[in-house]
Amino acid sequence: MATIEQFRTCPTTGLKVHLAAENLIKANAVVAVVFLAVGGLFGLMVALTRWPAVHLLPADWFYLALTAHGLDVLLVWIIFFEVAILYFASAVLLNCRLAAPRVAWVAFALMLIGAVLANITVLQGQSSVMFTSYVPMPAAPNFYLSLIIFAVGALIACFVFFGTLVIAKEEKTYQGSIPLVTFGAMTAAIIAVFTLAAGAIILVPTWLWSIGYISDIDPLTYKLVWWAMGHSSQQINVSAHVAVWYAIAAIVLGAKPISEKVSRSAFLLYILFLQLASAHHLLAEPGISSEWKIFNTSYMMYLAVLGSMIHGLTVPGAIEAAQRRRGLTNGIFEWLRKAPWGNPAFAGMFLSLVMFGFLGGITGVVLGTEQLNLLMHNTLYVPGHFHGTVVAGTTLAFMSVTYLVIPLIFRRDLVLKKVAQIQPYLFGIGAGGISLFMMGAGTLGVARRHWDIGFADAVLRFEYPEVAILMLGLNGICAVLASLGGISYVVVVVGSVLFGKKMGESKLAAPVAPVTSTAGVVGEYGNAGTLKLPGTIVLVSVFMMAFILYYVVNWKYLSEIWPLR
Amino acid sequence: MSHSEPRQDGGEDERVPFMQRLLDNPFLLLFIGVTVPTVFYIIWGVMEIAQIPIAP
Ligand code: HEM
Ligand SMILES: [Cu+2]
Numbered sequence: 001m002a003t004i005e006q007f008r009t010c011p012t013t014g015l016k017v018h019l020a021a022e023n024l025i026k027a028n029a030v031v032a033v034v035f036l037a038v039g040g041l042f043g044l045m046v047a048l049t050r051w052p053a054v055h056l057l058p059a060d061w062f063y064l065a066l067t068a069h070g071l072d073v074l075l076v077w078i079i080f081f082e083v084a085i086l087y088f089a090s091a092v093l094l095n096c097r098l099a100a101p102r103v104a105w106v107a108f109a110l111m112l113i114g115a116v117l118a119n120i121t122v123l124q125g126q127s128s129v130m131f132t133s134y135v136p137m138p139a140a141p142n143f144y145l146s147l148i149i150f151a152v153g154a155l156i157a158c159f160v161f162f163g164t165l166v167i168a169k170e171e172k173t174y175q176g177s178i179p180l181v182t183f184g185a186m187t188a189a190i191i192a193v194f195t196l197a198a199g200a201i202i203l204v205p206t207w208l209w210s211i212g213y214i215s216d217i218d219p220l221t222y223k224l225v226w227w228a229m230g231h232s233s234q235q236i237n238v239s240a241h242v243a244v245w246y247a248i249a250a251i252v253l254g255a256k257p258i259s260e261k262v263s264r265s266a267f268l269l270y271i272l273f274l275q276l277a278s279a280h281h282l283l284a285e286p287g288i289s290s291e292w293k294i295f296n297t298s299y300m301m302y303l304a305v306l307g308s309m310i311h312g313l314t315v316p317g318a319i320e321a322a323q324r325r326r327g328l329t330n331g332i333f334e335w336l337r338k339a340p341w342g343n344p345a346f347a348g349m350f351l352s353l354v355m356f357g358f359l360g361g362i363t364g365v366v367l368g369t370e371q372l373n374l375l376m377h378n379t380l381y382v383p384g385h386f387h388g389t390v391v392a393g394t395t396l397a398f399m400s401v402t403y404l405v406i407p408l409i410f411r412r413d414l415v416l417k418k419v420a421q422i423q424p425y426l427f428g429i430g431a432g433g434i435s436l437f438m439m440g441a442g443t444l445g446v447a448r449r450h451w452d453i454g455f456a457d458a459v460l461r462f463e464y465p466e467v468a469i470l471m472l473g474l475n476g477i478c479a480v481l482a483s484l485g486g487i488s489y490v491v492v493v494v495g496s497v498l499f500g501k502k503m504g505e506s507k508l509a510a511p512v513a514p515v516t517s518t519a520g521v522v523g524e525y526g527n528a529g530t531l532k533l534p535g536t537i538v539l540v541s542v543f544m545m546a547f548i549l550y551y552v553v554n555w556k557y558l559s560e561i562w563p564l565r
Numbered sequence: 566m567s568h569s570e571p572r573q574d575g576g577e578d579e580r581v582p583f584m585q586r587l588l589d590n591p592f593l594l595l596f597i598g599v600t601v602p603t604v605f606y607i608i609w610g611v612m613e614i615a616q617i618p619i620a621p
Contacts, residue, residue, distance in 0.1 A: 162591060162592075165591050177585070177588070178589075183588070186591055186594070190591075190595045190598040190599075193595060194599045194602055194603070198607070218614070220617075221611060221614055224606075224607070224611065225607065228602065228606060228607055261584075264588050265588075268587075272598070272601055273601075275598070275601070275602035275606065276605055276606050278602070278606055279610070287613070287614060287617045288610065288614065292609055292610060292613055295605065296606055
């Protein structure tokens, strides 16, 4: 074992880095980025097909590309990156060796095999069942098999994470409680165990059904259990990107949480309640009672939303506290104006925070309300909402943290400084735009997953208002912007990993994404110890007002199209 | 959880507050995080579906 237990000390943060963990972080992150590139390309093609003036792909390719898009970005990119985060948050932040690196490599291999097999199977054309793969619409058996292999790999990675927590505790590599970023990653890992178990429970029988060993699968039960995976996996993303927000704030600004207790309790709300919100995907299903729907979506989901609102308060609060400590105390917003907007890690993180809240968060509560759901069920509003959460929120947060991972873990400086600096804005505006305009089109009734909304070759055609067509066009333009942002990201990352200036064991003179001298707080438990945060209070009040206003407007809208007599 | 059993923290300071003990115990949290949605979402949901009468 001696050979794999080598460490180096990070010159920037003072953390002890286990080399085996470092290699695994690199491998998982690199594969993640490759699949983001592939999946993003499919996304662009889908968006250009939905732009009526372009209508890029023929119908069969549209559904194939849509399937591949959802699979590659939502599953492969995000989960590979999350595994890298899990290893970072456990082994690196806890100064500990990674439990069972060989097992972690097996997990990596399984996930990679699953991902490649899934892509091959979808490209063969018999599995254009889209991301949800609802039965009884059949995909090729390998489609389900590949997902199972991928899920098993990811589950193993989660247990490597938990094993590392145990080792760190036993070897006393940290004092007191684990740091908040690790706690957030642990929340993600806990939700992941439920997610992947639910996935196995539903996909194994479905695979057996596809090869003829089981005669049929009840569609409603399928939906129920499938969404225990499909929705909960989004909550892995939320937990992971919130952890990433805290990590970036700590590494770039030395920010400490306002209150560890409060932030940890907010993560506890996630563990308890977030997964129940899976029920919002079944709000329109007959056959399940309103008690079940409302208990799981309204009552319990609001407790989970409370968790997110707490993080929405404490993340900017931590930043404000850190900035004020350095003397940026003029007025309400000097701390924000003089924030490091030229540092792509910080810029992306803050954009991700704002857009996740305003675009993804508010609309998620509206969609998850049983009555309001009727307004936009199965319209483009739904993908609009989740591009606010998983693209503008999670994906942008993960992109931002990459700008720190490259110098800290790959020990290379970033190349193409200007491109790196613009990238978060380009991708952020593009992603925000696709979210907003898909929601706009959806509010006007445009269906999701639809190749030809006008029914051009049908006897009875359908005309949408001009504005809806305009929305689809604007969505296409923003898709191009987001893709340029995505390409810039891939170019900077690949370029830096291959050709960036090697840093060895020294610090860089003028890095593109500068890190503060107290970055080590990311691995510590401790509070900022102040509550004087006027700027954050103003920001949060604006958010609450927007939230309430939008919520009320939708009830009003509902009352108009569904009058009670 | 096959790697190792959660450790009993009985040896440490007895007066650690309940919430902190809960938050410091990953395997207890894992147990809660899996049980709650299994009961309220999956089991309750499957029971509802099972009660739908079969078409004659
Ligand atoms: C360049 C960036 C992206 C563009 C232009 C884009 C565009 C789109 C469009 C137009 C749709 C189809 C909506 C429909 O017709 O129903 C879609 C679906 C989807 N997108 Fe994206 N997207 C991008 C990035 C992402 C990322 C990064 C993720 C996940 C992290 C993601 C997850 C999804 C999912 C899960 C679907 C639904 C697939 C389905 O209905 O089965 N997208 N996207
Ligand atoms: Cu959901």
